[in-house]
Amino acid sequence: MSERTELTSRLCRINDGVSPDDVIVAFAFDLMPEGNLPVDGFVAVTASHVYVYEDDRLAADFDSEKISEYIFTNGVGCVFAEIVYGGEHMLLCRATMGHRDLIASVVWQLNRRRERGTYSYAYEDDVDVKCPNCGRRYPPGSHVCPHCTAKSGYFKRIWEIAKPYRYFIFFSIAMYFVSAGVQLLPAYINKILIDDYIRADNAFELSQTAEFIIGFLGVILSLLGVNVLIRLLGIVRGLTLIEAGTRMMVALRGMVFDKIQRLSVSKISKRTAGELMNRVTDDTNQLQNFIMNDIGGFVEQILIFLAVSVIIISYDWRLAVLILIPVPIVIAANRLFHQFMRRVFHRQWVMNSRANTILHDIFSGIRVVKAFGMEHREMERYDRATRDECSAQIKAETFFAKFSPMMSFLMGIGEFFLLYYVGAKILSKEMTLGDMQLFTTYVSIIYGPLRWLSNFPRRYERTMTSIVKIFDIIDEDVDVDDKENAVELDIKGRIEFSDVSFGYDSGNNVLHGIDLTVEPGDFVGIVGRSGVGKSTLINLVMRLYDVDEGSIKIDGVDIRDISQSSLRSQIGVVLQETFLFSGTIYENIAYAKPTATRDEVLAAAKLAGAHSFIMKMPDAYNTRVGERGHTLSGGERQRIAIARALLHDPRILILDEATASLDTETEKQIQDALATLSKNRTTLAIAHRLSTLRNATKLIVLDKGTVAEVGTHDELMRRRGIYYGLVMAQRQMSRMSTGA
């Protein structure tokens, strides 16, 4: 049941005058208008009333007719829904952040309803915010509850991915079985060696016989053989696991990377580049290590533990009890020890990373540090951080140095019991020296698996965390996705916005109600103050984001019906921030058209005004750029980016402050080149420097997220509106800068 229907029936229970059909929308809130007090409240909107209930008590009743506007306001840690009621601003409700998206959407729809009489429940019905199982809210952008997803669910999916490699995994687990058994053999052979040969009652006489010598050599050789076998098994096991682990890691990395590439810019930009890199590399690595070392190890250690226990118990159960008594104590002590260790070493780790951050900061900002003469202060800062780290480290190491031997002692304590018990038995001739050798070996073996297993939960937990994080990305909803029947369109260049609204986050619409048409071949200049939504407008044309309302059509086809690769392959973009990949200048220009010939690249560079500066470099087009490569100036980078876009020969050319870092003269050259080039292709250009747009066939002035003015330069100048104001302000500026 949706929140709306639930609240509607609640309203009808409390208020007899309302029938369920009257209710347009109802939504819950959880904070009192003032202070920190919680409340179980809801707002219900009907055609004639807006009711506000707090704990089922009517707190306010507004006449819908008198509401001239609904307003959604972001607070900090809370949100508001307001109305303008008879000219006054009134608060409808206040809610914590969990209600933000829904309230923002309702407010937006209510305004639409007031203006056009339509109300869409599309968003409300789509938001499925809570996990039905535990009632916790889903993490933003996901429909999977990390709290309730059973571990088995994740393992099942990992197993699905592992399917092609499962024979490797089965085989290597089988190898672990064999090797666990084989590892117990040397102790037994040792016993035979001691009892039957070295300490045999008449060893000296027997040693003269051939039979004895052959047997003796046989035992030694079998000991050798078993050792060789153990190593061989280790190698084979290692190889199969490496095969399975790496193949799986490659598959998983592919999945994560592919998914990240498919996510929209808005989803990707929620995460940092570092975080995404961690997902692709570290988390998949963690899983690989787990598969390669831990799963098999787990099987092996458990087997060894069980086998040794069985052997000892069947040999002498009293002895077994003696050896196993300390086991629970050791496990408990180990756990406690690890908790402490985790605390102190974690502290040390935090201190260490803090010092590293400072160092990284100083080195990346070294020019600023030096320019302001702050070397001394930075040195002190780093000094303090390292001293803190040092003291944390001393604390951790002291702890370790004190407690580690104690733990080893505890673990070894069983051996003392054993020595006493077996020693007494030997003295009374009930056991042999070989038995003692056998048992001491087994006792030392039995604590190995225990120590290993006590650390296993931690490794398991860490791997699960990685797995969950990986699936977090893989499960993320793809918001900008190709439709099943997406078309490949041969673009002519007619762009049509009808009633487009869009916001990067709920409640803050950057653009609203945009209507405009661009004819094929138009050179359209987009003008307006900073932050008015110019770049957003072109991001929507490229479909880096999907519109919230309305539609954008290219040649009459909604861009959501065009395949993204088809759309973007016909759009050329030069952005404000130009990004060059590490590689040569040639590779960077040819990025969007790898099949381009050298002649085409030269022509594009020449057209973009890049050829001349490229030729001044010793390696010309083979100059390496990007990270740690040749450093280019902002204007040079921009010209390369322009060449890249031109080579692409797009139907639609988008220039977002493309020539902003160039001097006026170079800009003019490129402008002229672009003018010839843009003759038969649609061009959308954003520029702050209005002279850049003098070739535009049409100018669009954006203001407060809507289209304020449309027309040619002359028309807009005559209108004396916003554009006129901007031109005048710039003229004044240039007069001032030329000193006139």
Next chain:
Amino acid sequence: MPELKTTALSDVVSVTYINKENAVFRREGDFLSLRVTLPEEEGIDGEMTGGEKYYERIYLHRSFPYEHPYRYISVLDRDSVEIGIISDIDEFGGETAAMLRAELDRKYFAPVIKKILSVKERYGYSYWEVIADDGRRLSFTMRDTFRSILKVTPEHVFLTDNDSNRYEIKNTEELDRKSYKRIELYL
């Protein structure tokens, strides 16, 4: 050589301050309105700004939300254009100061944590059960716990949950021992 007089920053740019001499805040409906008289100035586009102005609904925003919650308050109009800055709310005194404080307290919501009942970490998320200063029991989920804890000072911290709700711990040292142990790992 003639001595060159340097220009101070304050000679070039002046911050517009709103104080009880030039401004009157009133409660209209559920929000605040402002009548303010600002010095006349010529803007870059040649238009004159200043004079007496009336705003039917104003918004307040803290410049230093953690250090000075009631000082350096930016007063904005509906288009988020700054009208001016209140350097200290207490200068207004009496009812106006109380009104401005209430408006800020309403906008900035962060329950104060008094006690931490449990913190469970599972697969990269942490699940918190806490008691707020008004005795309420709250539970919330944090993702990327380390980075979601903002330390204003080493002891004064803010936690931000999955939905970007905020929770404040005024002094971690004053938490009871058990609560402190539960959060210590993240500090």
